[in-house]
Amino acid sequence: MENTIHNIxxxxxxxxxxxxxxVIRSLKRNNLSNSITHLKDGAxxxxxxxxxxxxxxxxxxxxxxxxxxxxxxxxxDGLQVLRxxxxxxxxxxxxxxxxxxxxxxxxxxxxxxxxxxxxxxxPVSFENFAKAVAELGMFWLMINQSPR
Amino acid sequence: MGLENSDIEIDHRHIFxxxxxxxxxxxxxxxxxxxxxxxxxYCAATQTKRSEIINRGLFEVLPDNPADMNATGVSxxxxxxxxxxxxxxxxxxxxxxxDIQVTTENGICFEERFWNPKNSPxxxxxxxxxxIIHHVEDVTASVSMQNEIEKKSKLIEENDARINxxxxxxxxxxxxDFSERxxxxxxxxxxxxxxxxxxxxxxxxxxxxxxLKNSNINLEYAxxxxxxxxxxxxxxxxxxxxxxxxxxxVLMEDxxxxxxxxxxxxxxxxxxxxxxMGALIDDLLTFSRVGKQDLKKxxxxxxxxxxxxxxxxxxxxxKNTIEFIVKNLDDVEGDSSMIKQVFTNLISNAAKYSGKKxxxxxxxxxxxxxxxxxxxxxxxxxxxxxxxxxxxxxxFQRLHSSSEFEGxxxxxxxxxxxxxxxxxxxxxxxxxxxxxxxxxxxPIKY
Numbered sequence: 001m002e003n004t005i006h007n008i009x010x011x012x013x014x015x016x017x018x019x020x021x022x023v024i025r026s027l028k029r030n031n032l033s034n035s036i037t038h039l040k041d042g043a044x045x046x047x048x049x050x051x052x053x054x055x056x057x058x059x060x061x062x063x064x065x066x067x068x069x070x071x072x073x074x075x076x077d078g079l080q081v082l083r084x085x086x087x088x089x090x091x092x093x094x095x096x097x098x099x100x101x102x103x104x105x106x107x108x109x110x111x112x113x114x115x116x117x118x119x120x121x122x123p124v125s126f127e128n129f130a131k132a133v134a135e136l137g138m139f140w141l142m143i144n145q146s147p148r
Numbered sequence: 149m150g151l152e153n154s155d156i157e158i159d160h161r162h163i164f165x166x167x168x169x170x171x172x173x174x175x176x177x178x179x180x181x182x183x184x185x186x187x188x189x190y191c192a193a194t195q196t197k198r199s200e201i202i203n204r205g206l207f208e209v210l211p212d213n214p215a216d217m218n219a220t221g222v223s224x225x226x227x228x229x230x231x232x233x234x235x236x237x238x239x240x241x242x243x244x245x246x247d248i249q250v251t252t253e254n255g256i257c258f259e260e261r262f263w264n265p266k267n268s269p270x271x272x273x274x275x276x277x278x279x280i281i282h283h284v285e286d287v288t289a290s291v292s293m294q295n296e297i298e299k300k301s302k303l304i305e306e307n308d309a310r311i312n313x314x315x316x317x318x319x320x321x322x323x324x325d326f327s328e329r330x331x332x333x334x335x336x337x338x339x340x341x342x343x344x345x346x347x348x349x350x351x352x353x354x355x356x357x358x359x360l361k362n363s364n365i366n367l368e369y370a371x372x373x374x375x376x377x378x379x380x381x382x383x384x385x386x387x388x389x390x391x392x393x394x395x396x397x398v399l400m401e402d403x404x405x406x407x408x409x410x411x412x413x414x415x416x417x418x419x420x421x422x423x424x425m426g427a428l429i430d431d432l433l434t435f436s437r438v439g440k441q442d443l444k445k446x447x448x449x450x451x452x453x454x455x456x457x458x459x460x461x462x463x464x465x466x467k468n469t470i471e472f473i474v475k476n477l478d479d480v481e482g483d484s485s486m487i488k489q490v491f492t493n494l495i496s497n498a499a500k501y502s503g504k505k506x507x508x509x510x511x512x513x514x515x516x517x518x519x520x521x522x523x524x525x526x527x528x529x530x531x532x533x534x535x536x537x538x539x540x541x542x543x544f545q546r547l548h549s550s551s552e553f554e555g556x557x558x559x560x561x562x563x564x565x566x567x568x569x570x571x572x573x574x575x576x577x578x579x580x581x582x583x584x585x586x587x588x589x590x591p592i593k594y
Contacts, residue, residue, distance in 0.1 A: 018391040025398065072383055101383040101390070105437075124389045124426030126397035126419075 009035040009141060011064045013045040013081065014099075015073040022126065023068065023099075026133035032141060037064075042076025045069070046084055049091055060090050066140040071100040071107055079110055086115040095140050161185075165198075172206075172282040176233045176269070179226065180205040184279065193286050194248050206282075213247035213258040221246030228267050232280055238268035243287055262291035310339050314346065326354045371440070378436045385429050393422040424556075428544075431558035435543060438565050443483040450477035450523070453488050454512055457495055469506075470499055475513035478521045480590045486566045487590075493559040494525040494586050500553055501584065502529025519591055520572065526585040531578040540576060563588070 010027070014020040020038050027036060039045045047053040049067075051060050067085070071078035078098060085091045097118035098111050111119055120136060123129050164171070170190040175182040183201050191198050194210070201209045207226070212219035221244055228239045244265060247258040263284040270279040310333070317330050329347050332340040396418045404412060451474065458472050495510065502508035511526040532540070532547045539545040543561040564574045567588045578584035 016387060016391075018395070019387065022390070022394040022398075101386045122386070122390060124386055124393055125423050126390070126394040129390065129394060 009065045010037070010137065011045070011048065011067045012036055012038045013042065013067065013073070013078070014038065014070045015041050016070070019070070019122065022129060023133050026130035027137050029130065030134040030137060032134070032137035041073045042078060042081045045081050046076060049085065049094075050088075063091070063094050065095070066137070067094055067096045068099050068136070069096055071098060079107070079114065082111060082114045082116060095144065097136055097140070170284045170286070172284075174206060174229070174280040174282055176229075176277040176280055178230055178233060179207075181207070181226075181229055181280070183209060190284075193284075195250050210246070210248070215258060216245075216247060219245070219247070225265065228265070229280060229282075232267045232269050233277055236269050236271060236275065236277055238266060241265045241267070243291060260288065260292075261286060262288045307339060314339070314342065317346070321350060321353075324357065326350055326357075374436070375440065378433055381429065381433070386426060389422050389426050389429075393419055393426070396422070428556045428558075431556045431562070432543075435558055435562050435565065438486065438489075438562060438569070441483075441486075443486070443569060445481050446484060447479055448482050448484055448487055450479055450487075450514065453484070454491055454495075457488065457492050461495070461499065470502070470508045470510060473509065473511040475511070477512070477514045477523065478516065480521050480592065482570050482590055483566075486569070490563045490566050490588060491523075491525070493563045494588075497559060497586070498525050498527035498529065498584070500529075500555070501531070501548075502527040503553075505529060516592075517589065519593070520589040521592060522587055522589045524585055524587045526583065528583040531580050531582050531584045533580050534578060537576070541574065560586075 010032070012020055012023055014023065017040075024036055024038065037048070039048055045067075048055045048058065049060070051058040069078045069081060078100070082096055082098070085094060085096060092115070095117040097120060098107075098116055099120050099122055100107065101122055103121045108119055117140075118136070120132055123132060164185065165188050167187050168189055169187060170193050171187045172183060172190055173185040175184055183204055183206055186196075186198055186201060188198075190196075191201075196209065206229075207222050210222075212222045224241060224244055225246070228241050231237075231239050241264065244263050246261055246263050248261050249256050250259045264287050265282060265284040268281045268283065269277045270281060272278050314330060317328065320326075320328065329350065330343040332343050396415050400407075400412065400415050400419075407415070454474055454477065458474070461470070491512075495512070498510045499508065502510065505528060509528050512524070513526075514521055514523045516522075530548065530553070536547050539547065541560050541564040542557075544557040545561075546555060546557040548555075560574075563586075567574045567590070570590050572588055572590040574586070574588045576584055576586045
């Protein structure tokens with residue numbers, strides 16, 4: 001079961017391929033890259049998580065251990081994805097960490113209202129960025145206990 | 149006319165005429181009531197001549213004022229006289245309005261008069277009424293004084309009510325409720341003038357408030373625009389910077405061994421500058437965010453704020469080279485995180501610019517000055533030339549080159565913005581190479 005396609009560990013929802021590669025690189029560096037799935041926008045994320053469209057053969061019950069969610073994305077933005085996740089009983093227990101470019105109070109407040117599990121501002125410096133990603137992955141994959 | 153019970157001859161008729169009272173002798177012949185005689189005083193008071201009124205009917209001589217539709221003088225007097233004839237008893241009347249005819253330049257007209265008449269019968273031995281004595285006093289003066297007093301007190305009452313209305317309206321106006329306007333009366337007096345003046349002040353005030361509201365709406369709109377601008381700046385500028393920084397790092401890690409020293413140095417320069425630009429954007433956003441934020445005022449323990457900043461400092465390398473002298477600081481009301489930001493900026497500036505001294509001394513103190521508390525952060529560092537003082541608090545303005553001292557040039561501008569928000573002032577004194585002293589004041593109550 002461990003490393004099959006049905007046992008996704010981390011979902012990264014990020015429209016910027018460049019940022020996504022940096023995140024994946026940081027996770028890899030810390031051996032946290034067992035199973036990362038990169039989804040390119042909110043719409044794809046919703047299809048994947050709720051097993052619709054091109055991900056119709058998935059099962060909603062195959063929950064990832066962590067969703068890293070960008071806020072500003074085309075089509076469906078991060079807050080909309082978060083709302084969908086946290087208002088659905090089947091998915092509300094999945095830990096979601098917002099990773100965004102800027103600290104905007106209104107986004108922060110809205111995210112926590114919706115029940116986000118973490119909110120991280122991506123630092124400009126790669127070193128800090130890598131460290132933040134690594135710590136995040138470490139905490140949610142190794143330390144935190146989620147209901148299954 | 150003749151001797152009666154006395155030797156002395158007395159001319160009663162003469163005495164009667166001269167008696168200083170208002171008497172009229174009437175014949176009891178209703179409805180005419182012929183005038184038989186009158187005292188001089190009566191003739192004088194009614195502006196008549198005895199010769200012209202004798203033997204004429206009372207009401208022919210003294211008719212009602214035709215201009216006074218409510219005149220009751222004639223009818224009341226007739227009733228009283230009738231009752232005297234009937235009952236053979238004196239009758240005292242209430243005060244009567246009974247106007248008299250006077251001759252003026254413009255001809256005959258009536259003048260207002262008030263009287264208190266008393267009619268008494270003169271009886272013969274058979275108890276028949278021989279005459280009626282009509283006795284009056286002219287009470288016009290006291291009645292008109294009474295009327296005047298009543299009129300005045302009525303006016304005072306009315307004016308009191310009007311003043312109350314004005315005061316109530318003023319009370320409403322103080323809450324900026326301009327829904328009603330005061331009404332003037334037809335009196336056109338000083339109170340009406342006050343009402344007119346007040347109404348025009350209120351009109352003017354209402355206009356201005358409307359203008360303010362409109363410009364507030366515009367300001368809010370502009371603020372929202374600025375808000376979305378800073379939002380996209382923060383998001384959109386940081387993302388490419390992260391890519392520049394990150395991929396330079398990737399290049400360094402993956403291909404570093406294929407680069408010579410110059411190549412590595414070049415990449416490091418890229419990384420450093422991208423990082424610096426990130427810091428600039430962050431500082432600028434903090435700066436614009438402070439403008440939007442509301443103050444959360446509490447009483448601040450300034451010493452504990454400063455101590456916590458210094459504790460964070462002394463964790464770093466400056467630990468051994470900086471001596472902090474913190475005086476007993478006055479507490480003041482302000483926004484905790486904002487004031488901490490000000491002290492952090494001033495103290496880190498002081499540390500930065502005295503970093504090249506062998507022993508840096510930073511002194512922090514305060515004193516009361518009039519209605520303010522003035523705080524200062526003083527160092528013995530590089531100082532600056534007072535010639536460039538006007539650039540000191542400008543955003544992105546720097547008095548030292550980046551190679552000399554690192555920085556984005558936002559720190560002091562931010563400090564100034566925060567203190568201005570607290571209705572205070574920021575200023576500084578400095579001398580090149582001898583150090584600088586930065587001051588800020590906060591009103592004790594604002």
